Amino acid sequence: MSIEDLGNVVGDADMADPRFEFDRATQIFREQSLDSSVAYSAKVHPGWDIMGNANGGYLLALVGHALSDATGRPDCITVTAHYLAPCPAGDARIVVTPVRSGRRFATATASLFLLTDTGEKEIIRVLATLGDLANDPGGPSHMDEHPTFPPRGLLPFSQCVGMNESASSNFAYIHGRLGTRANPGDIHFRDGAKSGQALIRGWFAFNDQRPIDTRALLLASDAFPPSVFNLDLPTAWVPTIEMTVHTRAIPAPGPVSCIFSTRFVQNGLLEEDGEMWDSKGVLVAQSRQLALAPRQ
Amino acid sequence: MSIEDLGNVVGDADMADPRFEFDRATQIFREQSLDSSVAYSAKVHPGWDIMGNANGGYLLALVGHALSDATGRPDCITVTAHYLAPCPAGDARIVVTPVRSGRRFATATASLFLLTDTGEKEIIRVLATLGDLANDPGGPSHMDEHPTFPPRGLLPFSQCVGMNESASSNFAYIHGRLGTRANPGDIHFRDGAKSGQALIRGWFAFNDQRPIDTRALLLASDAFPPSVFNLDLPTAWVPTIEMTVHTRAIPAPGPVSCIFSTRFVQNGLLEEDGEMWDSKGVLVAQSRQLALAPRQ
Numbered sequence: 082m083s084i085e086d087l088g089n090v091v092g093d094a095d096m097a098d099p100r101f102e103f104d105r106a107t108q109i110f111r112e113q114s115l116d117s118s119v120a121y122s123a124k125v126h127p128g129w130d131i132m133g134n135a136n137g138g139y140l141l142a143l144v145g146h147a148l149s150d151a152t153g154r155p156d157c158i159t160v161t162a163h164y165l166a167p168c169p170a171g172d173a174r175i176v177v178t179p180v181r182s183g184r185r186f187a188t189a190t191a192s193l194f195l196l197t198d199t200g201e202k203e204i205i206r207v208l209a210t211l212g213d214l215a216n217d218p219g220g221p222s223h224m225d226e227h228p229t230f231p232p233r234g235l236l237p238f239s240q241c242v243g244m245n246e247s248a249s250s251n252f253a254y255i256h257g258r259l260g261t262r263a264n265p266g267d268i269h270f271r272d273g274a275k276s277g278q279a280l281i282r283g284w285f286a287f288n289d290q291r292p293i294d295t296r297a298l299l300l301a302s303d304a305f306p307p308s309v310f311n312l313d314l315p316t317a318w319v320p321t322i323e324m325t326v327h328t329r330a331i332p333a334p335g336p337v338s339c340i341f342s343t344r345f346v347q348n349g350l351l352e353e354d355g356e357m358w359d360s361k362g363v364l365v366a367q368s369r370q371l372a373l374a375p376r377q
Numbered sequence: 378m379s380i381e382d383l384g385n386v387v388g389d390a391d392m393a394d395p396r397f398e399f400d401r402a403t404q405i406f407r408e409q410s411l412d413s414s415v416a417y418s419a420k421v422h423p424g425w426d427i428m429g430n431a432n433g434g435y436l437l438a439l440v441g442h443a444l445s446d447a448t449g450r451p452d453c454i455t456v457t458a459h460y461l462a463p464c465p466a467g468d469a470r471i472v473v474t475p476v477r478s479g480r481r482f483a484t485a486t487a488s489l490f491l492l493t494d495t496g497e498k499e500i501i502r503v504l505a506t507l508g509d510l511a512n513d514p515g516g517p518s519h520m521d522e523h524p525t526f527p528p529r530g531l532l533p534f535s536q537c538v539g540m541n542e543s544a545s546s547n548f549a550y551i552h553g554r555l556g557t558r559a560n561p562g563d564i565h566f567r568d569g570a571k572s573g574q575a576l577i578r579g580w581f582a583f584n585d586q587r588p589i590d591t592r593a594l595l596l597a598s599d600a601f602p603p604s605v606f607n608l609d610l611p612t613a614w615v616p617t618i619e620m621t622v623h624t625r626a627i628p629a630p631g632p633v634s635c636i637f638s639t640r641f642v643q644n645g646l647l648e649e650d651g652e653m654w655d656s657k658g659v660l661v662a663q664s665r666q667l668a669l670a671p672r673q
Contacts, residue, residue: 158618158646158667159459159618159619159667161457161504161619161621163455163476163484163504163506165476165477165484180459180461180499180502181461181499186618188459188461188502190486190502190504203476203477206476206484206486206504207504208457208459208486208502208503208504210459210618210619214644217644217645218645219644219645220644220645220646220669220670220672221610221642221645221670221671221672222642222643222644222645222670223575223605223608223609223610223642223643279519309519312519313519314517314519322454322455322482322506323455323457323506323621325457325619325621325665327646327648327667329641329643329644329646330643330644345625345660345663346517346518346519347518347519347625347626347659347660348510348513348515348516348518348625348626349513349514349515349516349517349518350454350516350623350625352623352663363643364641364643367641367648367665369621369663369665371454371455371623373516374516374517374518375517376516376517
C-alpha cells in the first residue's frame with residue numbers, strides 16, 4: 082500500500098506509518114458520527130491470529146487506535162477489554178462512545194463488531210481512560226521502587242529464542258509478524274519439557290523494526306504463550322475473559338523486556354500478570370488478564 | 378428499617394439482609410426498564426466516605442448489586458470501574474445495560490449517577506463479567522501455586538489494630554462501619570512513622586458481623602488506606618482512576634486477610650495491588666487500581 086492509498090485513513094497525532102505491518106493491520110477509517118458516538122470501519126487482518134482466531138492484544142490495539150482518535154488522546158492509560166466471542170479475520174466496525182473528557186484524561190467505551198453474513202457480532206467491549214503521556218503534567222515518582230528490572234533471569238535479546246522459530250509458528254501465525262524472543266528455558270514446553278513454573282520471560286519487538294509505542298504495548302500484553310503452559314495442565318486454548326492494561330510510560334527505542342506469570346489457578350480460572358520494561362529500565366506497562374484454565 | 382419496609386427492594390439470590398448496615402447501604406430499587414437497560418434508584422449513604430466523598434469500593438459494591446440483579450448472576454467475576462467524579466452522599470440512579478448473556482457468564486455495563494439540584498452527574502462507569510461461583514462448573518486448579526497465605530508477616534486478628542481506633546476515624550468515616558484491623562507496623566504512618574515500604578496488611582470484617590460475600594469483597598478492595606502512605610510522599614488524597622477486582626471464590630466464614638502493596642510510583646501515577654484470602658487459605662479476590670500519586 083502506498084501513502085497515496087491512505088487518503089481517508091485517520092490522521093494520528095501518534096504513529097500510523099503504512100510502511101509497518103502493525104500500522105496497516107490496525108488502520109481505522111472514520112465514518113459518520115451517530116449521536117454522541119464515533120464509528121470506524123476497520124479490518125481484522127489475517128496473520129495476527131492463533132489457530133484462526135485474532136489475538137486478543139491485536140484486537141485491543143485496533144480498538145485502542147479508534148479510542149485514541151475519538152478522544153484525541155494518544156495513550157490508553159488504563160484499558161479493560163471483555164472478550165465476548167472468538168474473532169476470525171474479516172471486516173469490522175468499531176464504535177467509540179465518549180464518557181467524560183477532562184483536562185488530563187478522557188474516558189470512553191468502545192465495541193468491535195465483526196461483520197458477518199448474518200449481521201454484526203460483538204467481539205470485544207472496552208472501557209478505557211486515555212491521556213497524553215508525552216505531555217503529561219507528571220507528578221511524584223518513587224524510583225527506588227523499581228526492583229525488578231531487568232526481569233530476573235531474562236537472558237539478553239541475542240540469547241533468547243525467536244518465537245517464530247518453532248513448530249508453534251504453524252498454528253500461532255502472529256509470531257510471523259513479531260520479532261519476539263523468549264528465554265529458552267521458559268518455552269521448552271513446546272518440546273514437552275514444562276519448567277514447572279508459570280513464568281515466561283522474553284523480549285517484545287516487531288519483525289519489521291516498527292518502533293514500540295503505547296499502542297504496541299497493548300499487543301505485547303498478550304503476545305506470549307500462556308505462562309501456565311509450563312504447569313502440569315493441558316497445552317490447550319486459554320481463552321481470555323478480560324484483560325486490563327495500564328500503559329505507564331512511552332517506551333525508549335529498542336525491544337521491550339517482558340515477564341508474564343500466573344500465581345493462582347483455581348476452579349478453572351487463572352490470572353496472568355505482565356510487566357513490560359523499556360531499554361532504559363522504565364516500567365512501560367502492566368497487564369493482568371483473567372482467563373479460563375486450559376482443558377483437554 | 379424493618380423487613381416490612383423493604384417491599385420493593387429487589388429480591389436477591391445472594392445476600393441482602395436489612396439487619397446489616399452494608400446491606401442497607403447497598404439497597405437498590407428496580408425502576409422501569411428502558412430499551413435494553415435496567416434502571417435502579419439507590420442512595421449513596423453517608424458514613425461510607427472519606428472526608429465526605431463516598432469510598433470507591435462502597436460505590437462499586439452498590440453498582441455490583443445492580444449488576445447482579447440485572448444479569449441474574451450473584452458474583453462479579455471481573456469488574457472494572459472508572460471513577461469520573463467525587464461523590465458526596467445523596468440520591469442516585471444506576472443504569473445497567475446487558476452486553477452478552479452466556480451459559481456460564483454474563484457481561485454488562487453500568488453507570489451510577491448522582492442526582493443533584495442541577496441534574497444527573499455520572500460518578501462511575503463500570504464494565505463487568507458476572508457468574509455464579511457457588512454453582513460454577515469449575516475446572517482445573519493448581520493449588521500448590523498458593524505460596525502466599527497467610528500474607529507474610531500478617532499478625533493474628535486479635536493482635537492487629539482496629540482502623541476505627543485512631544485519629545483517622547475523624548476523617549475516614551467508613552472505618553466506623555467496618556471491623557477492619559491492620560498490622561500495627563503498617564499503619565504507624567498515622568503517627569508520622571512511615572515504614573518505608575508501600576505495604577499494608579490487615580483483616581477485613583464488618584462491625585456488625587455481616588458475613589463476607591463477593592459483594593463485600595468489592596468494598597474490601599478499597600477499604601484500607603493507600604499503602605503509599607508508608608513512603609516518603611504526602612499523606613494526601615490518592616484519587617482512584619480505575620479499579621479492577623476479580624472475585625475468585627466465595628469466602629468461608631470469618632474475617633478476610635488482605636495484603637495491599639504498590640510497586641511503581643511513576644510520573645504521578647501508581648498501581649495498588651490487593652490480595653484477599655479467606656479463613657481456609659483460599660484466594661477469594663485480587664484487585665488492582667490505578668491512582669494518582671498523592672500531592673501536597
